Amino acid sequence: MVIVEIPIGPQHPALHEPIMLRVRTEGEEVVEVAVNTGYNHRGIEKLLEKNSWIRGMYIAGRVCGICNAVHIQAYVQGVEKLMGVEPLPRANYIRTIVMELERIHSHMLISAVMAEIIGFDTLFMLLMRDRERIMYLKELVTGSRVHADIHTVGGVKRDLDEVRRDKILSELEKVEERLKYYKNVYENDYTIVKRLSEVGTISKSNALKMSVVGPTLRGSGVRSDVRSDDPYAAYPEISFNVVVRDEGDSWARMIVRLEEALESVNIIRHAIESLPQGPAIPKTIPRSAKPGEAISRVEAPRGELIYHLVSVGGPNPYRVKIRTPSFMNILNTDSVYLGHRLADVPVIFASYDPCISCTERVVVIDEKTGEKTYMNLRELARVESR
Amino acid sequence: MSLLLGDVRFEEVSPRRFVATVTKHELRKTVEVVVKEDSYLSTITAVDIPKDGKIELNYIFWSVKYKAAIVVKVLVDRSDPVVPSISDIVRGAVGSEVEVYDLMGVIFQENGRLRRGFLAPEDIVAREIYPLRKDSGV
Incomplete structure (x- = not known):
């Protein structure tokens, strides 16, 4: 009998707390999953308390590398509420364009990672190649391919001109075609469907009890999307479909993401075509907020992101609470792995779109000899076939 | 606008945000x-409020049915910060309760997974302080 211990983590760039998932298996069957944390708590909430509202924008944007624009959006819209500032209409549209670009590249990234984990390296390469088009567009709009940092209180820092708008539209056409192709691959490829279907199933009622969010929740048949239920930025004026699947398994979560990426293409097109006239860059930025509190929610690519801001007046926040979607999706789903095959663990884990780096190291211990073998997640996913 | 759930009345403090203190x-x-x-x-x-000697806990729920955030506020004494755990009712509360215990020192009775160092680094734990409290000196 082989006892396998899989430490996933602990370095974690997206959450403000790094996490390690310790999976123990008996033979092929997962018998226990424990969550270890606390390796490198960055103390961002405390840091935000010690800085001004304005400096906080730059801190909030650095909570996550992949979904940084949604973090600033969540922070800034809370600050705007506390300062009594109404964002400029044109800026709201530009913010929406940047956030949707982010959603497309984030969903493409996890689709690529999933493909790699299940041994589909060509699909990984192709997805990453096409994702680069979106990274280029993000750079075109914001000036940086990773950290957007385009938000400011009351508006954005850069306007969007005619030339850039045309470029976005023409690039999106190419990306849309590719996304349709990848959706077709995920829906119809025999190996992918076999590998993801009925793996890591979460029922509708369990999804709510576990408080999972985003595509994980919608993949379990719950129609909940912050963009439509609690609209912000330009979403109140843009109609789009909330993608929901009833299957609740890893496959459903991936399909939700790919369909959502296609919806995002339409949202960006609509936002560009109906971009309001007028200024997007605010002339003055207030420095202090009124006493009160704001619960600011946005739909990050991984799900509902919450900033709870508490102000007692003045230039500094009194308390800032950040809850990232992966915190819920990873911490509360440890029971989903139980009873599954060892090789399904990476698949289930990736299907939550976890924002964790350093997930590569896996130790396989032969109980008889005590011999340890190190392998990465991709090799682990193929253990079953050996 | 207000929302009556059971015998608790939640007041709408801003659009789609209902709050009640219990x-x-x-x-x-x-x-x-x-x-x-x-x-x-x-x-x-x-939220630590040292001038009142209280810690304010905000349980933020999202109701898919009402499409609104429902916030349950509870004030506990800073000197004796103990509340019953809700993790057996909402499984998703386990992580949040452990986080609040580790960083703010609120004890959630019956949550068996509370431990220091869940998020806080070792040096903070060794000094036996709760870093998000205003007087922690962090």
């Missing part, structure tokens, strides 16, 4: 009613 003895009963409205727990925010 005592810690009413907390579990209130949460049981809230989760029946297709709600999931978004997070628990703890």
Whole structure:
């Protein structure tokens, strides 16, 4: 009998707390999953308390590398509420364009990672190649391919001109075609469907009890999307479909993401075509907020992101609470792995779109000899076939 | 606008944000009613208010049915910060409760997974301080 211990983590760039998932298996069957944390708590909430509202924008944007624009959006819209500032209409549209670009590249990234984990390296390469088009567009709009940092209180820092708008539209056409192709691959490829279907199933009622969010929740048949239920930025004026699947398994979560990426293409097109006239860059930025509190929610690519801001007046926040979607999706789903095959663990884990780096190291211990073998997640996913 | 769930009235403080303050003895009963409205727990925010000698706990739920955030506020004494756990009602509360315990020092009775160092680094744990408290010196 082989006892396998899989430490996933602990370095974690997206959450403000790094996490390690310790999976123990008996033979092929997962018998226990424990969550270890606390390796490198960055103390961002405390840091935000010690800085001004304005400096906080730059801190909030650095909570996550992949979904940084949604973090600033969540922070800034809370600050705007506390300062009594109404964002400029044109800026709201530009913010929406940047956030949707982010959603497309984030969903493409996890689709690529999933493909790699299940041994589909060509699909990984192709997805990453096409994702680069979106990274280029993000750079075109914001000036940086990773950290957007385009938000400011009351508006954005850069306007969007005619030339850039045309470029976005023409690039999106190419990306849309590719996304349709990848959706077709995920829906119809025999190996992918076999590998993801009925793996890591979460029922509708369990999804709510576990408080999972985003595509994980919608993949379990719950129609909940912050963009439509609690609209912000330009979403109140843009109609789009909330993608929901009833299957609740890893496959459903991936399909939700790919369909959502296609919806995002339409949202960006609509936002560009109906971009309001007028200024997007605010002339003055207030420095202090009124006493009160704001619960600011946005739909990050991984799900509902919450900033709870508490102000007692003045230039500094009194308390800032950040809850990232992966915190819920990873911490509360440890029971989903139980009873599954060892090789399904990476698949289930990736299907939550976890924002964790350093997930590569896996130790396989032969109980008889005590011999340890190190392998990465991709090799682990193929253990079953050996 | 207000929302009556069980015998607790939630006032709408801003669009789609309903808030009610309950005592810690009413907390579990209130949460049981809230989760029946297709709600999931978004997070628990703890706010330290040393001048009143209190810690304010905000249980933020999102109700898929009402499309609104339902916030249950509970004030606990800073000197004796103990509240009943809701993790047996909402499984998703486990992580949030452990986080609040580790960083703010609120004890959630019956949550067996509370431990220091869940998020806080070793040196902070060794000094036996709760870093998000205003007087922690962090």
